[in-house]
Amino acid sequence: MTYTTSNPSSEQVKGFQALDVDQQLALFWFIYTEMGESITPAAPGASTASPTIAEALFEQVKERSHEEQLQLQRDLITHKNTQFARGYGAISDTTKLLFWYLLAQGMDHGTVIPVPSDYKLSDAAEALFNQIKRLEFSEQMTLFRDIVSPMGVDPNAVEHDSETGL
Ligand code: 45D
Numbered sequence: 626m627t628y629t630t631s632n633p634s635s636e637q638v639k640g641f642q643a644l645d646v647d648q649q650l651a652l653f654w655f656i657y658t659e660m661g662e663s664i665t666p667a668a669p670g671a672s673t674a675s676p677t678i679a680e681a682l683f684e685q686v687k688e689r690s691h692e693e694q695l696q697l698q699r700d701l702i703t704h705k706n707t708q709f710a711r712g713y714g715a716i717s718d719t720t721k722l723l724f725w726y727l728l729a730q731g732m733d734h735g736t737v738i739p740v741p742s743d744y745k746l747s748d749a750a751e752a753l754f755n756q757i758k759r760l761e762f763s764e765q766m767t768l769f770r771d772i773v774s775p776m777g778v779d780p781n782a783v784e785h786d787s788e789t790g791l
Pocket of ligand 1: 650651654657664665666674695723725726728732738739744769
């Protein structure tokens with residue numbers, strides 16, 4: 626299956642990025658719960674994902690405490706210049722998607738910190754959620770790629786940081 630090329634100016638991507646960090650994580654989680662069963666990592670299109678790399682990154686999250694797991698995810702969204710965010714920034718968009726999918730599955734399985742059951746989406750996040758639900762599957766894939774692609778830190782795009790030595 627092929628997907629349309631990314632449109633970085635898509636309204637939904639901007640809307641997503643305009644949410645605060647925790648609302649982005651929460652909305653992404655609600656999206657997963659809505660579509661989880663239609664995601665099939667073994668699908669033919671999965672050939673461009675690197676399961677070994679996504680799993681290695683996921684293992685780094687899994688072995689941390691719940692608080693650290695949450696911080697790692699927040700750091701990806703805020704582009705904090707960490708070793709982990711650089712590892713993330715160096716992988717392909719499809720592998721990034723697979724990594725987020727593994728994280729969400731970890732939440733399902735209780736190995737990754739869950740969203741509190743009483744956590745509420747803001748009105749803006751809720752409105753975006755409703756728009757996303759109405760998109761076609763291929764449009765959703767393009768959107769998710771555009772969301773996960775710029776997260777983390779592209780190690781080729783940043784100057785040496787004397788504070789962290791990275
Ligand atoms: O206390 O082509 C808050 C592949 C604050 C195959 C929180 C694919 C309060 C190849 C932040 C709420 C399968 C890769 C706590 C395609 C608080 C291929 C915590 C498709 C604790 C197309 C929030 C893959 C947290 C797809 C921890 C479509 C939130 C993958 C975490 C889609 C949220 C993956 C997470 C999706 C959300 C993953 C981890 C939608 C993950 C969503």
